[in-house]
Amino acid sequence: MTRIVFLDRGTIGPSVRLTGPAAPHELVLYERTSPGEVIERLAGAEIAITNKVPLRRETLERLPELRFITVAATGYDVIDVETCRARGVTVSNVRGYAVNTVPEHTIALMLALRRGLPGYRQDVLNGEWARSGQFCFFTHPINDLAGSRLGIIGEGSIGQAVARLAQAFGMETMFAAHKGVDGLGPLYTPFDEVLERADVITLHAPLTPRTRDTLAMPEFRRMKRRPIIINTARGGLVNEADAVAALETGLISGLGFDVLTTEPPAADNPIQRVASRPDVILTPHVAWASAEAQEAVWKQVVDSIDAYLAGEPVRVL
Structure with a gap:
C-alpha cells in the first residue's frame, strides 16, 4: 500500500x-x-x-x-x-487555481490603499468622526483607481487577470519588461519606464535568484509618482528594508503586502514594524486562500x- x-x-x-x-x-x-x-x-x-x-x-x-x-x-x-x-x-x-483569488486580493489592496480605508477605519474607531462635528472629515488622501497607471511585474495568468480587473476599473495597465532585458516585444513597457510612470506597481513573478530584490532602493529612487507597491506573489521580490525606507522617506506612498521573506515574520522584520501605519496593509499570505x-x-x-x-x-x- x-x-x-x-x-x-x-x-x-x-x-x-x-x-x-x-x-x-x-x-x-x-x-x-x-x-x-x-x-x-x-x-x-x-x-x-x-x-x-x-x-x-x-x-x-x-x-x-x-x-x-x-x-x-x-x-x-x-x-x-x-x-x-x-x-x-x-x-x-x-x-492555475489562483486566477481569481489572488487578483481579487490584489485589487482589494489597491482599492483600500488608494482610498485610505485603513486610516479612515481606525479614525472612526478612535472617535474622530464623532469629534469632527460634521458629516465627513479628511485625514487621509483619497484617490480613484480610474485614470491611474498600473505597472505589472509578471505577465503570467495571474498578472493577466489582474490587468483585466484593473482595466475594468479604468486603469491604464503596463506589463514591465523583465529587469535588465530589452526587446521582449509589444506586450511590454521598458522596466525603467514602468517605475517612472506607475501610480501602483504590483508583483506577480516567481522568486528565483534572478528575480530576488526586483524592487530595492535603486528602483524606488526611480519612481517619480510615489506609487503604492503591492506584493501578493513571493517574499523576496521586494527588499523589505528598502521598501520601508522608501515609504518613510516619501519615495513611495503605500505598501500592500501578503507575502514576506520569512513567514511568519520575525519580530524585527521592517514591514512588521510599520504595519500599523494607515498607508500599510499586511495580510498573512492569504491572497491565494479563497x-x-x-x-x-x-x-x-x-x-x-x-x-x-x-x-x-x-x-x-
Missing part, C-alpha cells in the same frame, strides 16, 4: 475535506512539520505532499524510498528540484497523485 505523507496539512483550511487518491493508500497528515522532523516523518513514504516545508538535498539523500513530491502550491522554491531530478524523484505542483481556490488546490494534488500512480505524472517540474 502506498504511503503518502502531508507534511503541513495546516496550510489548507479545515473546511476542505482531504479526500485521497483512487488507488489503495495510507494518507498520514501532520498539521505542521519542523525541519528536524522531516526525515523521520517521511521515512518509508513513497509520496510527500508539502506546501511550505522545505525538501533540500541533505534531506532527500536520506529518503531512498521517496519517489514523488507534489507541492500544494504553484511556487516550488522549497524543493531542490535538481537533486530530485538526479535521484529520480518526480516533482509536481498545482497551477474557499474555492483551496478546494481547487487539493483536487489538483489528488489528481497529480493519481496520475503518478498510473505512470503518467502531470505538471512535472
